[in-house]
Amino acid sequence: MKIPTIAIKLNKAGERAVKQGHPWVFEQSIEKAPDKNTVAGSLCVIFDQRTNKPIAFGLWDPKEIIRIKIIFQGSRLQLNTEFWKSQLKEAHSKRQNLIDKGITGYRGIHGENDSFPGLILDVYAKVGVLKIYSDIWKPYIEVLMKEIQSLHGLETLIIRFSRKVGQNNTFPYKEGHIIGEALSDEKVEFEEYGVKFYAYTQSGHKTGFFLDQRPNRLWVQQNAKKKKVLDVFSYVGGFGIHALKGGAESLTSIDISQQAMDVAAENIELNKLDKSKWTPIAADAFVAMNELIENKEEFDIVIIDPPSFAKQASEVNSASNQYERLARLGRDLTKKHGKLILGSCSSRISLGEFEEIHKSASITAGNGWKYMHFTLHDDDHPIGFAEGNYLKTIFYEKRV
Incomplete structure (x- = not known):
């Protein structure tokens, strides 16, 4: 099938966004466009309003508000x-x-x-x-x-x-x-840094595994020796299995999904690790963490890496409240000299906003906490535009 090529002109805001490297062209930004029935995947040539020369190329998506997805920034393209x-x-x-x-x-x-x-x-x-x-x-x-x-x-x-x-x-x-x-x-x-995992490639969530926290899992492996570790929203055991590989004294995992816990058990067996060191809790994370606090449990390393709470703008306030609740719970479960690792995969909440949330949870120098460092994405999750910067993880140490 011959792929249609269509000429596109944008309004000033849309053209400015494309020139700045943004990969999305929204429907309302388009001034000159074809019929909506134009076949999906048609090549869009975006022309500069002033010079009438191409500035970028994208693919037409008639069903979506993001009507054009940019595939190339430049003045020439042979799509072959x-x-x-x-x-x-x-x-x-x-x-x-x-x-x-x-x-x-x-x-x-x-x-x-x-x-x-x-x-x-x-x-x-x-x-x-x-x-x-x-x-x-x-x-x-x-x-x-x-x-x-x-x-x-x-x-x-x-x-x-x-x-x-x-x-x-x-x-x-x-x-x-x-x-x-x-x-x-x-x-x-598959394997990462000496640890093996199973990916359920056809039935697993997304593509079968969450790969993006790899460098932080390695940090846990390197710092877990003889430590008591808590992994919240543990899914199939990524952080926790790295902790056991690194010689953790014990591992407690919390996830609402029993199915995820079953796969975590498989991953522990795959790595020939001591299953007696592992306490799985298949429950709501907020409830389970409160119960641990009531039982006066404390841990040397606490990892809290929840799913995205803010998939759209209307959810940001609620997400901020959820992150603050988790930070407070994590704070109370961390031993003196222990490490608290807080993650967010919500692109709508920036690193700075995430830090402010933790301050609201009294995780500050004045309250005896040291801000150690933060991480963003590993090499296989490059950041090409603002909304692509979704993952941020902050490491704290409890000093008192």
């Missing part, structure tokens, strides 16, 4: 296989440092931040999970799959869809479709 190869190679090069360290579970494509808006690739050893969040990729998916498999050395590629795309799926694949070698089990083993 060589272009996609080049884009994929550039993304792969950003992960080379992790690959060289022997890490076999990494994010190969991080959506807009790698100039592939609405597309995520997570790699687990020789298996890739390609998750599609937009219909714009339908005209290009065959070429991309072939090049992705070749570049990352994948024997198997699994196709997954966001809920919205999956509900009206127009792609020639169903959810969980396998390209390449069949899998005897959807459960795929």
Whole structure:
């Protein structure tokens, strides 16, 4: 199918945002555009209002408020296989440092931040999970799959869809479709810093594992020896298993999902770690933490890494309150000289705002706390624009 090319002109605000590198063009920013029925994935050439020369290229998404997703900033583009190869190679090069360290579970494509808006690739050893969040990729998916498999050395590629795309799926694949070698089990083993995990590549949340907290998991492994560790919102055990690998005296994990706890148990067994050191609590985190406080429990390392509380602007105030509640609970569960690790994956709450929330929870120098350091994203989760900066983790030490 020949892919249509369409000329686009934006209003001043929209043009300014694109020139500043923003990857989204909203419907209301478009002054000159085609009919809404124009096929998804059509190539949009965005012209400068003043010079009438191209400034960027994007893909048309007729069903979304973000009507154009930018794939290239510049004045010339030949949209062919060589272009996609080049884009994929550039993304792969950003992960080379992790690959060289022997890490076999990494994010190969991080959506807009790698100039592939609405597309995520997570790699687990020789298996890739390609998750599609937009219909714009339908005209290009065959070429991309072939090049992705070749570049990352994948024997198997699994196709997954966001809920919205999956509900009206127009792609020639169903959810969980396998390209390449069949899998005897959807459960795929991968490794990071000497710790092994299973990714449930077809039924697991998102693509089967959360890879973004890798450097902070390593910190826990390196600092857990003979320590009593609490991992809240533990999911399948990422932080906690690194703690056990690092010689933790004990590990208490809290997560509302019993299914996640079952996978955590598998991961502990996979690493041949001492299961008797582990206390799993499948319960609401707020309730479970309050019970631990009532029982006068304290820990040397407390990790609180919840899911996103603010997926839209209207949820920011509520999310801030939730983060403050968690910070207070974590504060009361941390031993003297202990470490408190607080994470947020809500892009709508900035690092500065997250720090202020902790101050509201009395985690301040005046109250005996030392601000140690913060981390953002690892190499495989590059930050390409403001909204792409979602993950922030702050480390504190309790001095008194």
